[in-house]
Amino acid sequence: MWAITSDKLPWYHSLRWRLAIIFIALSIVPLLVFNVIIMAFIQDYFLNDRISELSPRAIVMSNIVTGFTFDGLQQTAPLLVLQERVRVESAELGVRIIVIDDNARVIEDSNVAALDSLIGQTILNAEVINALSGNDSVYLQRGEENVLFITVSARDEVSGRVGAVMIVANVDDIFESLSGIRAQLYLYSLAVGLLVIVLVFVTSQRLITPLRQIVRTVQRMSAGQLNQRIPITSRDEYSILSATFNDMTEKLEQVERTREEFVSNVSHELKTPLTAIKVLSESILSQESVPEEVSREFMQDINSEVDRMVNITNDLLALVKVEQREQSLNIAPTDINALVEDILKRLSPLAEEKKVVLLYEEVRPVQIDADEIKLALAISNIVENGIKYTPRGGTVKVVVDSDHQSAFITIQDTGIGIPEDEQDKIFNRFYRVDKTRDRDTGGTGLGLAISRSTVLLHDGSIRITSKPDEGSVFVLRIPLRRS
Ligand code: ADP
Numbered sequence: 001m002w003a004i005t006s007d008k009l010p011w012y013h014s015l016r017w018r019l020a021i022i023f024i025a026l027s028i029v030p031l032l033v034f035n036v037i038i039m040a041f042i043q044d045y046f047l048n049d050r051i052s053e054l055s056p057r058a059i060v061m062s063n064i065v066t067g068f069t070f071d072g073l074q075q076t077a078p079l080l081v082l083q084e085r086v087r088v089e090s091a092e093l094g095v096r097i098i099v100i101d102d103n104a105r106v107i108e109d110s111n112v113a114a115l116d117s118l119i120g121q122t123i124l125n126a127e128v129i130n131a132l133s134g135n136d137s138v139y140l141q142r143g144e145e146n147v148l149f150i151t152v153s154a155r156d157e158v159s160g161r162v163g164a165v166m167i168v169a170n171v172d173d174i175f176e177s178l179s180g181i182r183a184q185l186y187l188y189s190l191a192v193g194l195l196v197i198v199l200v201f202v203t204s205q206r207l208i209t210p211l212r213q214i215v216r217t218v219q220r221m222s223a224g225q226l227n228q229r230i231p232i233t234s235r236d237e238y239s240i241l242s243a244t245f246n247d248m249t250e251k252l253e254q255v256e257r258t259r260e261e262f263v264s265n266v267s268h269e270l271k272t273p274l275t276a277i278k279v280l281s282e283s284i285l286s287q288e289s290v291p292e293e294v295s296r297e298f299m300q301d302i303n304s305e306v307d308r309m310v311n312i313t314n315d316l317l318a319l320v321k322v323e324q325r326e327q328s329l330n331i332a333p334t335d336i337n338a339l340v341e342d343i344l345k346r347l348s349p350l351a352e353e354k355k356v357v358l359l360y361e362e363v364r365p366v367q368i369d370a371d372e373i374k375l376a377l378a379i380s381n382i383v384e385n386g387i388k389y390t391p392r393g394g395t396v397k398v399v400v401d402s403d404h405q406s407a408f409i410t411i412q413d414t415g416i417g418i419p420e421d422e423q424d425k426i427f428n429r430f431y432r433v434d435k436t437r438d439r440d441t442g443g444t445g446l447g448l449a450i451s452r453s454t455v456l457l458h459d460g461s462i463r464i465t466s467k468p469d470e471g472s473v474f475v476l477r478i479p480l481r482r483s
Pocket residue numbers: 381385386389413415416417418426427431432433434438442443444445446447448449472
């Protein structure tokens with residue numbers, strides 16, 4: 001057996017931290033992914049903007065190039081014209097323009113004066129090869145310098161030879177602006193992230209606080225303080241849990257009260273005959289010589305008190321048996337008419353002695369699934385009460401009937417009746433309407449408790465109607481079949 005208290009949990013097991021981590025992961029990860037996507041989108045946007053600005057110029061240049069035949073390019077005059085156009089165009093656009101002939105050889109480079117001029121060199125990269133086969137392409141070279149290569153093919157319609165024009169544009173400015181935007185975006189994200197973290201901690205604190213309260217209350221209860229209740233402060237699942245818990249505690253307290261009451265009732269019930277026995281036996285013992293008839297009378301009294309104790313313990317055992325729900329019922333098809341007739345036969349000497357008429361009416365034959373022995377005791381207790389609480393000349397009538405669902409056993413007497421405010425209580429253990437008189441009848445106050453528990457165990461019910469001095473009617477309803 002080991003106990004966990006929320007205070008002793010390592011932080012990584014605590015629900016609050018787990019919630020916080022989940023919430024943070026759920027909000028910050030999408031935020032980061034969003035940043036990456038938005039940055040890629042902005043980069044594409046800027047680059048495409050630059051490409052769509054430069055591509056038409058590259059095409060214009062390629063048209064100019066094809067205005068001269070490639071053979072013509074070798075001639076000085078047209079070459080000079082082309083050189084001029086390339087220089088003007090590259091200065092205007094701020095880019096480097098390279099013209100390549102059908103042998104992949106550079107015939108013109110706007111960087112003509114620079115050290116890295118490519119004039120006369122052969123370029124055999126994928127873009128040039130592509131362009132010589134008639135396809136245009138764009139390539140971005142990332143590195144210390146970010147450079148865009150826009151290559152378009154230039155086809156000379158007369159000779160059918162294909163050359164290429166390559167615009168080489170430095171796009172460092174775009175990447176500089178991008179890193180500015182990125183820095184700003186990450187700064188905002190950091191602010192949002194911090195806000196999320198604060199909110200998550202505050203929210204998880206609010207979510208966990210009621211749970212902590214429930215845990216503390218349950219801990220106090222398990223330490224034996226049953227009178228605990230959880231205050232209901234919200235209208236959410238916690239309030240349902242708290243209300244259910246409070247309900248359960250109420251029932252536990254009720255069970256505890258009933259148990260204490262039961263123990264005190266049993267002790268009280270047994271104490272009365274024990275005290276009587278003690279008094280009777282002491283008075284015999286205290287006298288030197290007790291006349292035979294006196295001691296006999298005392299012994300008879302002692303005997304009847306012992307009988308009473310035996311009755312109480314028997315009834316208690318019977319009650320405990322029916323109330324032990326786990327102990328399964330011994331269910332079998334039971335002929336209720338025969339069962340009732342049998343009970344009446346057994347009780348007829350008592351009825352005769354009390355000069356009470358016992359009547360039996362069978363409306364129809366009734367057979368049900370029941371525990372015959374337990375049910376016989378339940379019915380017999382009520383019929384016996386009818387005889388006990390009906391004065392001379394009265395009648396006790398038992399009627400057996402049924403509908404398509406249930407059997408009805410009605411026990412009707414013309415006895416002393418039960419006041420309305422007592423009718424609920426008579427099913428409680430040891431409850432008697434008139435304590436002194438009922439004790440004289442030899443009742444233990446357990447009979448109806450046994451009857452009710454048995455009927456409930458059979459999924460049935462007992463209904464009572466009674467009027468003082470007129471009589472009582474007990475109707476037992478028991479389902480014909482067990483579901
Ligand atoms: P007991 O063993 O005292 O009869 P029960 O549990 O059978 O105990 O009955 C409880 C009390 O209910 C009785 O003490 C009696 O006061 C009252 N009672 C039960 N049945 C009847 C009845 N048919 N007529 C009048 N009072 C009754």
